[in-house]
Amino acid sequence: MSNKDLYIQKVQAQVDEWKAELDKLKAKASGASADAQLEMNGTIKELEGKIAESSSKIEELKAAGEEAWENLKASAESTFQSVSSTISDKLPKFR
Secondary structure (H helix, E strand, C coil), X not given: CCHHHHHHHHHHHHHHHHHHHHHHHHHXXXXXXXXXXXXXXXXXXXXXXXXXXXXXXXXXXXXXXXXXXHHHHHHHHHHHHHHHHHHHHHHHHHC
């Protein structure tokens, strides 16, 4: 398996984990008070957008040739770091 394939597999697993966390937040929001739901729904929308952006970056990496993917990797890393930071900042207050 190439480095590209291994990297894509690693980041796809991370995105899948984020989606699972988002699903937990959605379930929790459905049982929360109205005020809490409003706050959670804002966070959910933000995370959905960031996770979708991450999935898009993965698709770009998959489509890139063996040599070109290295150039895209830095941009993808920045996106993945942004999602990770947002999740680390926002989710703990809803646990």
